[in-house]
Amino acid sequence: MEPTRWLTDGxxxxxxxxxxxLTLLPAELDGQLQRDADLTHFGYGVLALLSETPGRSRRMSELAALVNGSQSRLSHLVGRLERRGWVRRERADDDGRGSVAVLTDAGYAHLAASAPGHVALVRSLVFDALTPTQMAQLGEITAALLARLSPTGDCPANARRRGSAADGS
Incomplete structure (x- = not known):
């Protein structure tokens, strides 16, 4: 067994x-979205991913993987979003067994109304604190960490790059 490689002071x-x-940023984002949009950051992420997908729909299992949530957690969230009229569930066309979450027009409108405040907070807390060089470095650092954490590329950032229109957050 290899000896433990303890962290240096640096x-x-x-x-x-x-x-x-990792503790403070999600709490700030969640608080703003709950106050201003009656959404959690997890819920906003789900609506944003659906909005960026052709047909504004995704299989529930794929969506759960992309938002790094369990299928159970996603199912509960989608149930709440359905009751608000922002999402509906449909049977998957290709096999008839799976479920697909579909962003409704009302859900899209709510997301569009919520996005400016969310993006303003993201910009204020993250990007306005960085120089252009630091932003480029952060991009490289997060890409390196994601390559270790998600070697298959199943993460929202990659889903956006694979051909959907990004909303900026």
Whole structure:
């Protein structure tokens, strides 16, 4: 067994800062979306992914993987979104067994109304704090981390690059 490679003091400092960002940023984003749009960040992510997909629909299993949520969590969320009229479920055309989540016109309108406030907060908390060089570095860093965390490329950033219109967040 290999000996433990403990973090250096510098690595420990960077790790603690990263943990703080991973804790504080989602809480800020969630709070703004709940106040202004009656949505969680998870719910916003689901609506955004659906809006960027041709036909504004995705198989539930694919959607769960892309938003890094369990199928159970996604199913509960989609149920709440259905009750609001923002999403509907349909049977998958290709096999008739799976379910597809479809963003309704009302859901698209709610997302479109919610996006400016969300994007303003993302810009304020992240991009306005960085120089252009730091932004490029952050892009490289996050790409390297995602390559380790999601080697198959199943993540929302890659789903957006595979041919959907991005909304900027």
């Amino acid at each position: 690595e420990q400092e960077v790790w603690q800062r990263m943990l703080a960002v």
